[in-house]
Amino acid sequence: MTSFTQQLEKIKTQKGFIAALDQSGGSTPKALRLYGIEEDQYEGDDAMFGLVHQMRTRIITSPAFTGERVLGAILFENTLDREIEGKPSAEFLWQEKNIVPFLKVDKGLAELENGVQVMKPMPSLAQLLEKAKAQNVFGTKMRSFIAEANEAGIKAVVDQQFEVGLEIVNAGLVPIIEPEVDINSATKAEAEAMLKQFILAKLDELAEDQLVMLKLSLPDVAGFYQECIDHPNVVKVVALSGGYSRDVANAKTAENPGLIASFSRALTEGLSTQQSDDDFNSALDTAIDSIYQASAT
The missing domain is CATH 3.20.20.70 (Aldolase class I)
Structure with a gap:
């Protein structure tokens, strides 16, 4: 092996x-x-x-x-x-x-726009992935930030995460896709509902051998991300403590089995x-x- x-x-x-x-x-x-x-x-x-x-x-x-x-x-x-x-x-x-x-692998966050912060450009990503692969690194992590339930903003976060994620998959690593939702957001629950919808749509577009992981803020509703946990393209869903x-x-x-x-x-x-x-x-x-x-x- x-x-x-x-x-x-x-x-x-x-x-x-x-x-x-x-x-x-x-x-x-x-x-x-x-x-x-x-x-x-x-x-x-x-x-x-x-x-x-x-x-x-x-x-x-x-x-x-x-x-x-x-x-x-x-x-x-x-x-x-x-x-x-x-x-x-x-x-x-x-x-x-x-x-x-x-x-x-991310280089930090861009300025807040449409209630979110997407990732800054990663011009040297290909070289970094090559270096990681040479050292038996299994996967990567990259973080975006969602401050409020803005549909256009959250879609932009998920689109960018999966676009870069596929580049990482193609380099032979497993990306941890991390669209963090602010735990103090007044619209956290609404943001999580939008986020899950966009993530599931992207997961359904993946080929059978394209594997990803997800790193998500602990949800307001227990078991909320079960569909993501059960998805065949998801190796594991992990949670950030977020403050x-x-x-x-x-x-x-502990309230979220499988997370x-x-x-x-x-x-x-x-x-x-x-x-x-x-x-x-x-x-x-x-x-x-x-x-x-x-x-x-």
């Missing part, structure tokens, strides 16, 4: 969740601050990315972080270019931890650079177990 085939089988059949360790330029200072490192403790992007890589390395090398409960991990390109214990990060994840590597606390995000995930977590901030909640390794590993183990249990429904 190829690595891709083994990875696909793991994501499809094993219980667990996907760790989102892909904070990039704009979100890295906040991630470091929550970890106990203030912005006045480093200067410049190189130092910042060096520190966040240390944080991610501490998480990934922890005895709590294994493929038994963690199905996959989403990395930022800067992490892909770095090593963990002498191995390229993606290869360390798969070979040493049996965790499927994914890569964040909910870990406890609330876990409870909402699994792909948390970032909710995963690292309570972890600190000041913790001893024993305390850090214990806190991470508690977090991982709670998210795993919520995802196992």
